[in-house]
Amino acid sequence: IVTMAEEVSCLKARLMEKEKEIVALKNKLALEKNSLIDLQLQEKVTTLPPLKLKAALSNEDIMRYSRQLILPEFGVQGQLNLSQTSVLVVGCGGLGCPLAQYLAAAGIGRVGLLDYDEVELSNLHRQVLHGEDSQGQAKAQSAAHAVRRLNSTVECIPYHLQLSPENKITAFLLLDIMHLMFDIVADCSDNVPTRYLVNDACVLSGKPLVSASALRMEGQLTVYNYRGGPCYRCLYPKPPPPEMVTNCSDGGILGVVPGIMGCFQALEVLKIASGQGSSCGQQLLMFDAQDAKFRSIRLRSKQASCAVCGENPTVTHLVDYEKFCGSAATDKCRRLNLLSKDQRVTVQEYKSIVDNTAAHLLLDVRPLVEVDICHLPTSLNIPLSSLEDRKSEHIRVLKERIGRVKEEMLNESQVPVYVICKLGNDSQKAVQVLEKMSGSEVDFVTVKDICGGLMAWAQKIDPSFPQY
Ligand SMILES: Nc1ncnc2c1ncn2[C@@H]1O[C@H](COP(=O)(O)OP(=O)(O)OP(=O)(O)O)[C@@H](O)[C@H]1O
Numbered sequence: 001i002v003t004m005a006e007e008v009s010c011l012k013a014r015l016m017e018k019e020k021e022i023v024a025l026k027n028k029l030a031l032e033k034n035s036l037i038d039l040q041l042q043e044k045v046t047t048l049p050p051l052k053l054k055a056a057l058s059n060e061d062i063m064r065y066s067r068q069l070i071l072p073e074f075g076v077q078g079q080l081n082l083s084q085t086s087v088l089v090v091g092c093g094g095l096g097c098p099l100a101q102y103l104a105a106a107g108i109g110r111v112g113l114l115d116y117d118e119v120e121l122s123n124l125h126r127q128v129l130h131g132e133d134s135q136g137q138a139k140a141q142s143a144a145h146a147v148r149r150l151n152s153t154v155e156c157i158p159y160h161l162q163l164s165p166e167n168k169i170t171a172f173l174l175l176d177i178m179h180l181m182f183d184i185v186a187d188c189s190d191n192v193p194t195r196y197l198v199n200d201a202c203v204l205s206g207k208p209l210v211s212a213s214a215l216r217m218e219g220q221l222t223v224y225n226y227r228g229g230p231c232y233r234c235l236y237p238k239p240p241p242p243e244m245v246t247n248c249s250d251g252g253i254l255g256v257v258p259g260i261m262g263c264f265q266a267l268e269v270l271k272i273a274s275g276q277g278s279s280c281g282q283q284l285l286m287f288d289a290q291d292a293k294f295r296s297i298r299l300r301s302k303q304a305s306c307a308v309c310g311e312n313p314t315v316t317h318l319v320d321y322e323k324f325c326g327s328a329a330t331d332k333c334r335r336l337n338l339l340s341k342d343q344r345v346t347v348q349e350y351k352s353i354v355d356n357t358a359a360h361l362l363l364d365v366r367p368l369v370e371v372d373i374c375h376l377p378t379s380l381n382i383p384l385s386s387l388e389d390r391k392s393e394h395i396r397v398l399k400e401r402i403g404r405v406k407e408e409m410l411n412e413s414q415v416p417v418y419v420i421c422k423l424g425n426d427s428q429k430a431v432q433v434l435e436k437m438s439g440s441e442v443d444f445v446t447v448k449d450i451c452g453g454l455m456a457w458a459q460k461i462d463p464s465f466p467q468y
Pocket of ligand 1: 025090092093094095114115116117123139161163164188189190191193197206247249250329330331
């Protein structure tokens with residue numbers, strides 16, 4: 001026994017050593033990847049000349065921009081100013097696409113298109129610069145291609161990279177890029193860490209930030225760090241709790257809503273660039289698509305106590321924004337891990353339970369609107385929110401179905417319940433709720449979560465099952 005114990009501890013020590021080696025290798029790889037990105041960027045930063053000053057418009061310019069040239073608010077000077085302005089668009093998705101499209105069409109001098117992601121089919125209903133044939137392409141490249149097709153006189157620079165704390169050097173370079181190459185920044189991203197990062201970079205490099213957001217049927221817009229107005233941190237010194245943040249893939253979005261907000265961003269950028277100035281520097285513009293209403297509220301002014309633009313700033317360089325916000329600088333599949341291994345089954349394990357026709361209850365905890373899109377045939381739908389709120393009519397149906405399975409199992413004491421949702425996050429929460437209810441509010445149940453949910457089912461078990 002002693003020898004075996006020694007052997008086990010020896011193996012454990014070797015395992016730990018190997019794990020350390022793996023971590024070290026991963027870090028090295030990440031560093032190499034970053035320096036490669038930085039080299040590419042460095043090259044772009046140093047080799048790009050400043051925008052050429054235009055003294056006059058060409059005949060072709062006059063013809064192309066004639067409809068805006070005759071606007072008294074805009075005129076020839078507005079067009080010349082525009083041609084000498086550079087804008088960095090962070091995020092080439094639902095907001096960034098219409099924004100970049102209108103900036104290019106109007107004749108902006110230079111546009112930087114920054115995005116780490118690739119085009120997917122579910123992007124096309126709103127990310128209007130990308131087409132069916134751009135699926136799988138880098139969004140930055142696809143958007144750049146569309147912008148060049150629209151107006152070849154615009155200097156267009158795609159940056160296919162993620163602004164994240166892992167890309168530390170890149171984040172520093174972002175400051176250089178902003179300092180040297182861009183006059184205005186537009187935040188078209190979709191997550192809180194990126195919003196703080198872009199805000200801080202704008203304050204540190206002294207650039208106005210035209211920021212918008214859109215979710216479901218609502219949109220918002222503000223211009224930060226503009227003519228003595230507040231920055232994002234003045235208004236939101238602390239990030240929201242990560243569980244309070246919803247994204248388009250969870251909450252849904254009607255494509256035209258970011259379309260409208262992206263156009264509004266373009267409008268404010270064009271007003272700043274042409275010299276008219278923005279009136280959204282201390283205003284929050286709110287759009288309610290359901291009621292077709294816009295509302296504007298005055299925001300609090302720049303805060304002396306602000307950590308980045310205040311009198312005694314504590315943020316003097318870009319920091320780790322994922323750590324600061326407690327969430328990732330991406331809205332891609334945030335996977336929760338709330339349960340132990342024995343409280344979960346894989347989709348393959350669940351498939352063999354179905355194949356063996358073992359008696360059980362399959363509980364789908366998605367909202368009804370998603371169940372209407374697709375569901376597994378035998379599932380009972382009770383949305384997570386109804387379980388959490390113990391909605392009486394739902395609990396009655398649940399008890400009834402558990403009772404039926406119990407009869408099928410000839411009154412075995414524990415009824416197996418498998419819980420499923422889209423990605424496997426809500427189902428874990430539902431398992432916790434059901435475990436609390438077991439034996440008191442409902443019959444005794446053994447509850448397990450199906451890992452990865454219906455999307456894992458579609459990917460690993462049934463390719464004909466729709467993915468959304
Ligand atoms: N830190 C970041 N660095 C670079 N690009 C970012 C960063 N954070 C977000 N983005 C980009 O901002 C864009 C936001 O647009 P949007 O939310 O419409 O797209 P999406 O993430 O593809 O949507 P969906 O949630 O439907 O998958 C995305 O293309 C995303 O890749």
